[in-house]
Every structure is written in structure tokens, then in C-alpha cells.
Amino acid sequence: xxxxMAPVAxxxxxxxxxxxxxxxxxxxxxxxxxxxxxxxxxxxxxxRYVANTVFRTLAVPSILVTGVSVLxxxxxxxxxxxxxxxxxxxxxxxxxxxxxxxDNWWKGKGKKLARWARRTLGTRxxxxxxxx
Numbered sequence: 298x299x300x301x302m303a304p305v306a307x308x309x310x311x312x313x314x315x316x317x318x319x320x321x322x323x324x325x326x327x328x329x330x331x332x333x334x335x336x337x338x339x340x341x342x343x344x345r346y347v348a349n350t351v352f353r354t355l356a357v358p359s360i361l362v363t364g365v366s367v368l369x370x371x372x373x374x375x376x377x378x379x380x381x382x383x384x385x386x387x388x389x390x391x392x393x394x395x396x397x398x399x400d401n402w403w404k405g406k407g408k409k410l411a412r413w414a415r416r417t418l419g420t421r422x423x424x425x426x427x428x429x
Contacts, residue, residue, distance in 0.1 A: 306372040318369070321362035325385070328355035332392050341400070349401040356393045360386060 308314040331352040338345035367382035 302372050306369060309369040310373075318366065321366065324355060325359045325362055325389075328352060328359040328389065329385075331355065332389075335396075335399075346400055349396075349399045353393070353401050356389060359389055360393075363389065 309318060328351075331348045335345055335348035335352055338348055363382055363386045367379055367386060370376075370378040370382055
């Protein structure tokens with residue numbers, strides 16, 4: 298094991314690390330469950346809208362948690378867990394990018410959030426004092 302990565306594996310197998318990893322895995326399970334509800338719901342229904350919104354909200358954190366979990370499994374030389382984690386990671390990424398035409402709360406929010414960020418965080422132009 299790489300000497301720089303040893304503390305990561307040690308933390309992941311300590312009690313606080315196990316608690317954090319368990320909470321992360323619960324997030325992944327919730328994400329996958331909402332994806333299943335989304336897949337089984339009637340198109341254009343409120344139930345599908347809510348399930349799609351929750352899935353899209355939890356997908357990116359789930360990808361990050363699964364990636365960290367795969368890294369910890371690789372550091373622990375648990376190759377079967379690495380294979381299952383990579384399968385789960387690819388599945389979530391595929392499902393996230395597969396149904397992009399669905400209606401959800403996030404649809405169209407990117408442009409609105411970018412406009413808000415430019416207005417709020419953008420530099421203000423201030424007139425320079427006259428020299429002379």
C-alpha cells in the first residue's frame with residue numbers, strides 16, 4: 298500500500314470512518330431506490346417528477362461516495378468489493394445521463410443559478426476618481 302494512502306485506509310476502518318461510510322452508503326441506497334421509483338412510475342406523473350428530482354439531487358453525492366468507497370476497497374486489497382463498487386458507479390452514472398429529457402426541479406435551474414451567481418458574485422464597476 299502507498300504510504301501516503303495508509304491513513305485513508307486506517308480512517309476508513311476506524312469507528313468514525315465506518316459511521317461516515319455507512320451514512321454515505323445509505324445515501325447511495327436512497328439514490329438507487331428513487332431511481333427505481335422513477336423507472337416504475339407513470340411518465341409525466343407527480344410521483345415520477347418527485348422521484349426524478351430526488352434522484353438527480355442525490356446522484357452526484359452518490360457518485361462521490363461510491364468513488365471514495367472504491368478507493369478504500371482498492372487500498373484494502375478487496376478486489377471483489379472494488380468490482381462491485383465500480384459496477385455501481387457506472388450504473389449510477391449511466392442512469393444519470395440516460396434519461397435527460399425527464400421533467401424535474403433542476404431542469405432549467407443551471408442558467409438561473411449562473412445568472413444569480415454572476416449578479417451576486419460578479420465584480421462591481423466603480424468609477425475611478427478624477428485625477429487632477
